[in-house]
Amino acid sequence: MDTTEEFWETFYRDRDQVWTGKANELLVREVAHLAPGTALDLGCGEGGDALWLAEQGWVVTAVDVSTTALARGAARATEAGLAARIDWQRHDLGRSFPTGVFDLVSAQFLHSSVAPEGERESILARAAEAVAPGGVLLIVGHAEWASFQRHDPPVEYRFPTNAEVLASLKLDGGWVVEVDESVEREMTGPNGEHGTRADHVLRLRRT
Numbered sequence: 001m002d003t004t005e006e007f008w009e010t011f012y013r014d015r016d017q018v019w020t021g022k023a024n025e026l027l028v029r030e031v032a033h034l035a036p037g038t039a040l041d042l043g044c045g046e047g048g049d050a051l052w053l054a055e056q057g058w059v060v061t062a063v064d065v066s067t068t069a070l071a072r073g074a075a076r077a078t079e080a081g082l083a084a085r086i087d088w089q090r091h092d093l094g095r096s097f098p099t100g101v102f103d104l105v106s107a108q109f110l111h112s113s114v115a116p117e118g119e120r121e122s123i124l125a126r127a128a129e130a131v132a133p134g135g136v137l138l139i140v141g142h143a144e145w146a147s148f149q150r151h152d153p154p155v156e157y158r159f160p161t162n163a164e165v166l167a168s169l170k171l172d173g174g175w176v177v178e179v180d181e182s183v184e185r186e187m188t189g190p191n192g193e194h195g196t197r198a199d200h201v202l203r204l205r206r207t
């Protein structure tokens with residue numbers, strides 16, 4: 001296993017269930033009005049977004065580096081009768097990427113403190129190439145740590161701004177920026193801590 005796979009596989013294997021299982025609020029806000037088509041969910045984790053998209057009628061390719069996370073998502077999809085609508089694929093996106101183009105390409109909190117320098121930027125640039133004409137690229141990322149989060153020892157990680165993400169996508173002229181904003185929301189942490197966290201939302205449409 002390389003570092004990325006080892007880190008994320010251990011992260012999931014050491015815990016019963018990491019995320020809430022629900023779709024990310026900002027994904028729902030940005031996608032609920034779109035006509036369903038094909039969707040690619042990059043860094044899908046345990047599949048909360050992929051399941052919600054499939055329920056809305058999307059045909060989803062859900063990708064993560066962790067086999068454990070993918071297996072959890074696949075089990076829930078089977079229970080929900082959605083297995084036929086979601087193709088779970090294991091990739092370390094720094095090394096390989098799913099084939100095809102998609103009406104929606106979504107990266108929700110695709111952060112990794114063990115990613116090599118510049119890797120997130122190149123994955124997101126590759127994500128833009130995978131958007132079909134008329135399709136949407138949705139990148140939602142944290143702007144900062146949650147107000148209650150303390151790391152001991154500190155984690156070296158810098159959250160990029162939307163302007164930095166946009167610049168790194170190296171887009172040609174055929175795109176419209178539909179949403180470029182930062183949102184602060186209240187949240188509850190894994191141990192019941194209450195606090196706030198700011199996130200960046202970037203929604204681009206390929207013309």
Ligand SMILES: C[S@@+](CC[C@H](N)C(=O)[O-])C[C@H]1O[C@@H](n2cnc3c(N)ncnc32)[C@H](O)[C@@H]1O
Pocket residue numbers: 004008019024042043044045046048063064065066069091092093094107108109110111112
């Ligand atoms: C912070 S979590 C977010 C999970 C999910 N998108 C969500 O919003 O709940 C980041 C996810 O990206 C995955 N990931 C990180 N680096 C990756 C890479 N290079 N290739 C594929 N998946 C990766 C991790 O395994 C993890 O599930």
